[in-house]
Amino acid sequence: MKVMERVRESTIGRSIWRVPDRATERDRAAGHWANFFLHIYPVKMRRKEMTFRYTWFLGVASVVLFGSLVVSGIYLMFFYVPSPASAYGDMQNLQTEVAFGQYLRNVHRWSAHLMVLVVAAHMARVFYRGSYKSPREFNWVIGVILLVLTLLLSFTGYLLPWDQLAYWAVTVGASMAGFVPLIGETIKGILLGGDTVGSATLLRFYVLHVAVLPTAVGLLVTIHLWRWRKDSMLDSGGVDE
Amino acid sequence: MSDQEPVIVEGKRVLGVVPGTPPGGERKVLDEQEPVMVWPHLLVRHGVAALVVLVISLLLGLFFNAPLREIANPLNTPNPEKAPWYFAALQELLSHFHPMVAGVLVPTAIIVGLMALPYMDRNPRLAPRFRKVAVATFTLFMVAWIILTLIGFMFRGPNWGWVWPWQEWYGEL
Numbered sequence: 001m002k003v004m005e006r007v008r009e010s011t012i013g014r015s016i017w018r019v020p021d022r023a024t025e026r027d028r029a030a031g032h033w034a035n036f037f038l039h040i041y042p043v044k045m046r047r048k049e050m051t052f053r054y055t056w057f058l059g060v061a062s063v064v065l066f067g068s069l070v071v072s073g074i075y076l077m078f079f080y081v082p083s084p085a086s087a088y089g090d091m092q093n094l095q096t097e098v099a100f101g102q103y104l105r106n107v108h109r110w111s112a113h114l115m116v117l118v119v120a121a122h123m124a125r126v127f128y129r130g131s132y133k134s135p136r137e138f139n140w141v142i143g144v145i146l147l148v149l150t151l152l153l154s155f156t157g158y159l160l161p162w163d164q165l166a167y168w169a170v171t172v173g174a175s176m177a178g179f180v181p182l183i184g185e186t187i188k189g190i191l192l193g194g195d196t197v198g199s200a201t202l203l204r205f206y207v208l209h210v211a212v213l214p215t216a217v218g219l220l221v222t223i224h225l226w227r228w229r230k231d232s233m234l235d236s237g238g239v240d241e
Numbered sequence: 242m243s244d245q246e247p248v249i250v251e252g253k254r255v256l257g258v259v260p261g262t263p264p265g266g267e268r269k270v271l272d273e274q275e276p277v278m279v280w281p282h283l284l285v286r287h288g289v290a291a292l293v294v295l296v297i298s299l300l301l302g303l304f305f306n307a308p309l310r311e312i313a314n315p316l317n318t319p320n321p322e323k324a325p326w327y328f329a330a331l332q333e334l335l336s337h338f339h340p341m342v343a344g345v346l347v348p349t350a351i352i353v354g355l356m357a358l359p360y361m362d363r364n365p366r367l368a369p370r371f372r373k374v375a376v377a378t379f380t381l382f383m384v385a386w387i388i389l390t391l392i393g394f395m396f397r398g399p400n401w402g403w404v405w406p407w408q409e410w411y412g413e414l
Contacts, residue, residue, distance in 0.1 A: 106302035167313035
């Protein structure tokens with residue numbers, strides 16, 4: 001620790017951390033605000049809101065799973081081409097030839113299922129805690145959008161292995177879009193890029209899965225956390241207990 | 242005194258004991274409403290929670306392989322034809338109601354209803370026992386949805402007929 005203090009107090013250390021002295025709470029708050037990774041947190045929170053009982057830590061679990069999915073997903077992207085001619089072969093190659101390919105695919109798959117569960121449980125926990133009440137209404141709305149995006153991320157990823165499981169699950173799922181009155185067939189056409197699941201669908205789902213949806217989730221999570229921090233010390237005007 | 246053995250308490254030599262109460266009062270009572278520093282109090286907990294979640298997902302990957310069936314074949318429809326598990330409730334509803342209802346109205350109503358929830362429920366109370374209507378409605382919806390998901394996921398076999406999961410298994414992850 002002595003070495004770390006010396007580093008912090010050096011010229012370079014001061015340029016990086018800016019607040020080298022962490023003796024008092026005020027210093028620590030200043031250090032907190034000067035840190036990119038910590039500034040998404042409030043500086044102070046009520047003691048009871050930090051307990052396991054209060055949140056079950058489902059929000060942070062969702063973020064961790066999303067992070068783990070991004071990391072494992074990027075690794076998988078190196079070995080996968082989204083075309084019906086190569087997708088399935090790439091999956092087999094990934095599982096047999098690529099170092100840790102099978103393992104990272106497993107982690108990606110199970111983390112995705114877990115994330116759907118955890119995000120849904122997070123919503124239920126927030127509901128029973130009453131944490132969606134004024135002034136946090138809009139953050140709940142963002143949370144609902146994030147739940148829908150999580151389902152879409154999982155659904156678009158489901159097609160990518162291009163096996164029987166993927167193909168028919170997406171065929172069933174996409175057929176539901178066709179039932180929307182008047183514009184149903186149009187929506188289905190845009191989603192699938194044709195009448196049935198094919199090469200256009202695979203490319204569309206891939207682009208949605210690796211670019212569009214993760215960016216949207218990342219942006220909305222940022223807003224979600226920013227609002228959480230801003231509202232962290234506000235009362236909902238209600239009386240607890 | 243000087244020729245006696247020193248009294249050692251927790252590695253420190255006790256020089257004397259002062260009678261009376263400590264200046265900060267007796268034992269400090271933790272105030273639940275008191276704001277405390279996020280760093281370290283919350284960060285430590287979040288760190289532990291993150292590690293637990295990571296360990297669970299990393300262990301799942303170690304012990305269970307992700308499924309990979311034979312290559313996609315548009316000419317060979319499997320029976321049963323199953324949606325991913327999180328759409329199993331919708332698929333189950335589709336087998337009972339008109340597609341307009343199960344495939345369009347219900348999902349739209351759920352998403353819109355969830356978004357509208359904080360604007361409809363203007364009761365400021367937080368504890369569940371003062372929010373009986375909201376809690377009962379939400380719980381009913383959740384339980385129904387979980388049951389429908391389980392039925393669609395585990396209890397449906399060929400031609401969407403009823404099966405017992407301990408006899409035949411058609412759930413796919």
